[in-house]
Amino acid sequence: MSDPTAPPPQDVAKAFVDAVAWGEHHTVWELLSSEGRTVVLRLGATRGMDQALAARLRDGTAATAEREEFLTDLVSGLRADLAGNDLDTLEAELQDDPGGNASGSARVILVSPLPEVLALPGLPFASVELTEESDGWRIDRLIPRTSK
Numbered sequence: 001m002s003d004p005t006a007p008p009p010q011d012v013a014k015a016f017v018d019a020v021a022w023g024e025h026h027t028v029w030e031l032l033s034s035e036g037r038t039v040v041l042r043l044g045a046t047r048g049m050d051q052a053l054a055a056r057l058r059d060g061t062a063a064t065a066e067r068e069e070f071l072t073d074l075v076s077g078l079r080a081d082l083a084g085n086d087l088d089t090l091e092a093e094l095q096d097d098p099g100g101n102a103s104g105s106a107r108v109i110l111v112s113p114l115p116e117v118l119a120l121p122g123l124p125f126a127s128v129e130l131t132e133e134s135d136g137w138r139i140d141r142l143i144p145r146t147s148k
Contacts, residue, residue: 006136009106010092013128016139017110020078021087025071028078033131033138040074081144085112085125095127104132105140 007015012031019027032040041054049070056062057070095107107129111122129140 008094009128009130009137010094010108012130012137012139013108013110014090014092016128016142017082017087017090017092020075020082023075025068025075028075029071031139033133033140035131036138036140039141044070078142081142082126085110089113090125091122092128106130106132106137 016028016031019025019031029037037058041049041058045051045054053062053066053070057067062070089112091111091113093109093111095109107127109124110126110128111124113122114120124145126142126144128142130137131140132138
């Protein structure tokens with residue numbers, strides 16, 4: 001069980017997107033769960049990242065320059081996934097979970113609000129999957145919604 005004073009999943013998802021928008025790459029990495037880090041490193045390896053570098057990043061033994069370059073690339077990729085959305089006005093909505101997040105996981109929908117005069121709900125542009133760890137909610141995945 002996590003710290004009861006820790007922020008709720010929707011606040012963590014918003015903080016993650018804010019960190020992406022502002023280029024706070026260390027915060028992005030800190031907000032990733034252990035599974036989220038594994039997913040990111042696995043994706044990097046499938047896209048040509050050296051396996052030894054991926055192992056050093058996973059173990060926290062990468063050189064400062066290697067880590068900075070990797071985190072900068074990570075934030076750039078996340079920004080590309082979220083491109084075209086106004087990240088300053090987004091709303092983070094906790095998706096209903098019949099178990100009330102008792103499972104230790106949550107899904108947050110990121111929504112771009114529409115002008116109030118339209119009287120329409122906002123447009124969802126991504127979802128964030130989170131896991132509850134001992135120190136609070138952490139990001140497993142960011143899943144952008146793309147239109148064709």
